[in-house]
Amino acid sequence: MDGSETSQPKARQRVLVVAPGRGCYNKDELGYLQRFHGGKTEFIAAIDDYRASQKQPGVAKLDAAAKYAFKLHTPGENASALIYACAMADFMDIDRDKYEIVAVTGNSMGWYIALACAGALDPKAAITLINTMGSMMQDGLIGGQLIYPEMDADWVKDPAKTALIDACIRDINAEDGAEIFTSIYLGGYRVLAGNEAGLKLAEARLPPLDERYPLRLYNHGAFHSPLLQGVSARGLALLGPELFKRPQLPLIDGSGSIWTSYGADVDKLRDYTLGHQVVEPYDFTLALQVAVKEFAPDKVIILGPGNTLGGPVAQSLIGIRWFDWHAKGDFTARQQQDPVMLAMGNEEQRQLVV
Structure with missing residues (x-):
């Protein structure tokens, strides 16, 4: 052997990236942005400049609060931007020499984050859309x-x-x-x-x-229900077509449809995002199942903060026997032996991703 075989670069693993929705930034996640992404000053500053223009506290300030407070951290106008900042920064940290991202999806608000990850929204458009939709109920919850x-x-x-x-x-x-x-x-x-x-x-x-x-x-x-018809109408009025672009990575939405760089109609993508997605059920289970069937990833990476989405992802894959998981025990055994689902909100699994 002349050693030439060992000099070949190792093939990248194919991964599906999953973006989380509301409810994933809780007491244990306080400080997540500073802990893992304190160096991303330009990215965080751009979000906080936009937030300042809306007379809202910056995500850096929210993340640096002395203690977690339901009244501060859970309202949509604060939670949405904070979760986006953490998840998008996590996405930036995925080791691209080790992993080839073959598709992106998300749960509920995570659809907006997935749009940003896939390049269908540039950074300015992403915070504009996420902050606008997240602030729709700041004067009172609808349902x-x-x-x-x-x-x-x-x-x-x-x-x-x-x-x-x-x-x-x-x-x-x-x-x-x-x-x-x-x-x-x-x-x-x-x-x-x-x-x-x-x-x-x-x-x-x-x-x-x-x-x-x-x-x-x-x-x-009352997200993803007819009770949000008014929110959908306001979103369509406030957020113009110029915010959206064709995705650079395949996107799987909450109805199981796939949006690609070569086939996506940008106007229809906007209509889905601000119309159907707001007022109709979001089928995260189907999105996951379509994504793995169509793109056959070696692993699934779940963006942080937190790890509340780990169970639903595993349950969705058990439903179609993916990774030969037939029940919770199969999932647990595989994760202990050779994890194929990596949650970046889990510090041990995070080290396998960044």
């Missing part, structure tokens, strides 16, 4: 959301729970003044959106599970 499991203890979808949730939605909408809808298909969970009357009925009628569910999501409006 709310709750989450309820749709799986068994092995993370396999339970048809009985699906039937229960569907019947609950049907029956509640038959009541005067009550509205509730599927908001997000989230792996082994269903997120419901509704008005207060609908949410209270759902909380009363869905059997308690694990001393936690049904769980109301604090400071979340």
Whole structure:
């Protein structure tokens, strides 16, 4: 052997990148931006300059707060920009010599972050869109959301729970003044959106599970439901076509559609983002399943902050037996032996990505 074989560069692994949505920046994530991205001063300053123009606190200041506060960190006008800053900065840190990013998707608000990661929004357009949509309810929430499991203890979808949730939605909408809808298909969970009357009925009628569910999501409006028709209309009025570009990386949206650099209609991408995506259910489960089937990644990288999306990603993949995962035990065993799902909000797994 002359040694020439060992000098060949190692092939990059193909990865799907997943952007998180609201609810992933919590008490444990306080300081995330400074801890991992303090050196990205130009990127953070650009976000904070825009925030200053809107008379809103900068993400650097929010992240550097002495303590985590629900009233400060969870409202959409602050949470959206803060999560975008953390997730986008994480995306910049992915080792491109080691990983080839073959596609990008996201959950709920993570769709906006995915647009930025894929290059369909430049940095200025990204903070403009994310901050605008995140600030739509600063004068008062429109409805709310709750989450309820749709799986068994092995993370396999339970048809009985699906039937229960569907019947609950049907029956509640038959009541005067009550509205509730599927908001997000989230792996082994269903997120419901509704008005207060609908949410209270759902909380009363869905059997308690694990001393936690049904769980109301604090400071979340009725995203991905008809209750946000007005928000969609305002978004379309405020955010023009000039903000959007063809993506440089393939994008998978919340209906399972794929947007590519060569085939994407930019006007339709805007219409989906500010129209359908706002008022119709977001099928994160389907987005994940389409992404792995179409692009066959070696690994899945979940951007931070936090790791709240790890379970739903694994549950979505268990649903189609991807990575030969048939149940929670298969996922756990593989992750301990040779992790193929890497969450950048997990410091041990982060080291395998950056």
